[in-house]
Each structure stands twice: as structure tokens, then as C-alpha cells.
Amino acid sequence: MIEDWLAHLAHDHPYQGGTLDGAALAGARLTDGTVLTTSLRGADFTNAHLTRMTFCDCDLTGCRFDGASIGNTTFVRCIMPDSTWREAHLHGATFTSCTLTGSSFAAAALTRASLLRCDLAAAALARCRSEESVFLDCMLQGIDLSGATLVNVAFTKADLRQAVLTDLRCDLVLLAECDLTDRDLRGLTLTRMNLLRAKLDRANLSGVDLTGSGFMDASLMGATLRRAKASSTIFAGANLSGADFTGAHLDNAVFQDARAAGACFDAAQLPCTVFHRAEAEAATFRGARLDDAQFHHADLARADFSNAHFLRTNFHCARTDGAIFHGHRGTRLDTVSARAVGELYDPSVVRALAAKV
Template sequence: MTDSASSPQLITWQTLGRAALQALLDEAGAPLHLEDCDLEGGDFSRLDLRGCHFTRCAIMEASFAGAALGDTHWISCRGRQADFKAADVTDSVFEKCDLNNTNWRRAKLGASSFTHCKLTGAHLEDAATLGLTFADTLLIGAFLQGMSFRKCLLQGLDFSDADLVGADFREAVFIGGSLRNANLQDCRFDGTDLREVDLGGLKLIDARPFRGATISSAQAAMLLHELGLTVLD
């Protein structure tokens, strides 16, 4: 039996449903490393998958609702419309994954990270996100109401058309990325550095949440242009 502190047991090129995956877990007695496996459409809700690794796996429309997914690693997985509702995904890593239109409502995402991922249309309402980080990730049209990005370094995040109502960006620093046409109602930007982010589509009348933020002269000119004013040097 594999010791739980050792590397996860490698399983490759298998199509796995709930029963088959549970049997592999029971046999190994330790986390698994699933590589190039097909879990599409499977029901894995409430399973204990802590410490497992998923590399280039197909998890489209699979359900991990209520599952124990702490300390998992997901690399280059295809997970369109997968369901992580109410799952415990604490301390997990997602890299280069397609997670468009996924459901993370009420999930525990503390200290997890998403890097080079696609989360277009993802739902993260009421998720526990303390210490959650994103980098170079698409969050276009995502539902992120009330999330805190306070004091975060936000690198290459595309929030275009996202629902950010009530989000906290105080003292955050944007490096590239976009807030184009995002819903910024009741957001807080006190002390935020917005000089490198795309603010296209923003109207000056909508700029009140940006009170206390730092913007560039080009961004200021763009906002004034919305009022029909021209800024001359």
C-alpha cells in the first residue's frame, strides 16, 4: 500500500465513473494522479479526493459537488460546466485549465490559485475565498459579487463584462488586464493602482467607485472624452 506522504499513484488513459474511481482510491489507500483520464459527465459528488492530481483530464459537466478536494492539483484539464458547488477546494492549484461556465457557489477556495485558466462565465457567489489568487486568467462574464481582492497583485486578469457588484479592490495593484464593461456597482477602489488596466466602456458617471484610486493621464482623458471634452497638452 502506498504511503499517503509519497507521490500520488499514477493512473493513465482510463475512462472513470464514480464506482471505478472509488475502487482505485480504496485499492491505493492514498491519493491518485490521474493523467489523460476521461471523467466527463461523471458524478463524483462528496467523494474524498484530497491530495489527488489531475493532468490533462476531461472533466466536462462532471459533478464534484460537496467533494473533499483540498490540496488537489489540476493541470491542463478540460472542465467546461463542471460543478464544484459547496466543495472544499482549499489549498488547491489550477494551471492552464478550461473551466468556463463552472459552478463554485459556496465552495471553499481559501489559499487556492488559478494561473493561465479560463473561468469565463464561472459562478463564484458565496464562495469562501480568503487567500485565493488569480494570475493571467480570463474571468470574462464571471459572477464575482462581493469578492475581496484587497491588497492583491492582479496580473493579467480579464474581468470584461463580469459581475463585480460589491467587490473590494482596496489597495490592489492591477498589472494589465481589463475591467471593460464590468458591473462595478458598490465596488471599492480606495488606494487601488489602475494605471495599467483597460477601463474601456466606463462612463464618467460610473466613475464614483474609483474615488481614491490612481489612474493614468490617458485614462483620465478617456473619461473626459465620454463627456465630449478634449484634453490638450
């Protein structure tokens, strides 16, 4: 049977409907072949070289790809739970709608790999290195990413509440619409992350380096970010209600249109931050550094700025009913009437009126 399969591949003919369970293919070199609806349960591909291969609707349960080199190979709707890919090199590999539950990619290298709608529940990617890869709409419940290094990698709609993230290192990683609710993320490196619409309610990010990251439209209700390093981080449109930023470094951060009612920014470093149109009712900024911070058109009703340090801090058209400024130091800029009138100008209305004249 193996000889028949290899003959098909040698003549560039698709192989279909075979049973090759337990096939010994260690060290084999397979190139430009197509395998359809074939059972390869328990096959051994250890140290094999697969280049431009296609496996469609195949059963690869328990197969061993340890140390293999997988280049530009495609797996479509394959059943491959408990397969092992330890220390394998996957470059340009594509997995579409595959079942990879319980599989191990420990210490593997994934470069420009694409996993689309795959089931990776309880899979192990411990100590793996992944670059320029995507995990789109995959099931990742209980996945092990301990000690992994992710560079320029994208995850979408992943449930990471049970994932093992110990010593995970990330740079330029997208976690769009991913769920990290209640997670303790202390000790991780999360620089230049994009957590668009992610869920981080009650997550603990204390002391975490979030420099240059984005939390646009994310939910961080009740999250803890005490002493976090979040320079140039974007929280635009995020829900930060009740979040704790005590002592955080937030210089040049953007909180435009954020909902931060009851949030705590006590003793935080907030120079050059932007709170334009932010809803920060009853938020506290006690002892915070607010040099050149912008609060124009923000809702700061009942906010507490006791002992805060101002330097050209801009409160233009901000709502400050019941706000506390006891003991504050430095200069603040209040509403400029002429500017406020100019901001009422609506070009679309004026153009419509001019057209009627």
C-alpha cells in the same frame, strides 16, 4: 473509474488520462492529489473540500464547485468555462492560464487567490468578496463585479470598458495599466486605489471618493471629476488635458509633472497642492482656494486665476505669460532670484570640473 481515481489519490499517485465526466463528488474530501489531462466535464464538486490538490491540463467544463472549500489548490491550463463556484471559499487557490469564460463566482470568498493569464470574459463575480488576491494579465471583458467588495486586490492590464461595476466597493486596489476609458464611475467607492498608467480618458468620476488614491502616469484626458473627494491623491505625471475638476476637494494632492493643459479647477479646494513642473497652459483656477499651493517651475501660460484665493501661494520660477489674476485675493510668492540661481547648480558638473583641477 471514480474508485480508481480515489485510490490513486489515497496512495499519493498522480492520476492521468482518465474520463470522469459527470462524476458525483459532492461533499468529497480530496487532499494532496495530482490530476493530469483528465476529463471531468460536468462533475459535481458541490460542498467538496479540496486541499493541496493540483489539476493540470484537465477539462472541467461546466463543473459545479458551489459551496466548496478550495484550499491551496492549483489549476494549470485547465479548460473550465461555465463552471460555477457560487458561495465557494477559495483560500490560496491558484489558476494559471485557465479558461473560465462565463463562470460564476457569485457570492464567493477569494482570499489570497492568484489568477494568472486566465480568460474570465463574461464571468460573474457579483457580490463576491476578494482579499489579498491578484488577477494578473487576465482577460476580463464583460466581467460582472456588481456588488463585489475588493480589499487589497491587484488587477494588471485588464480591459474593464465593458465590465459591470454597479455598487463595487474597493479599498487598497491596484488597477495598473487597466482600461476604463469612457466609463461612468459615479457612485463607486474608490479610496486608496492605485491606477498606475491606467486609461480613464473621458471617464466620469464626479462626486467619487478618491481619497489617498494614485493616478501616476495615468491618462485622464477629458475626464470629469467635478466635486470629487480627492484629498492626498497623487496625479504625478498624469495626462489631465481638458479634465474637469470643478468644485473638487484636492487638498494635499500632487500634480507634479502632470500635463493639465486646458484643465478646469474652478471653485476647487486646492490648499497645499503641488504643481511642481506641471504643464497647465490655459488651465482655469477661477474662484479656487489655493492656500500654500506650490506652482514652482510650472507652465501657467494663459492660465486664469480670476477671483482665486491665495495664501503664500508659491509661483517661484513659474511661467505666467498671459495669465489672468483679475480679482484674486491674498498673498502670492513670486520668484526668489537667489534660489533660482542656486537651482542652476548641477553637482555632477561641479564634481567633474573639480576632478580636473
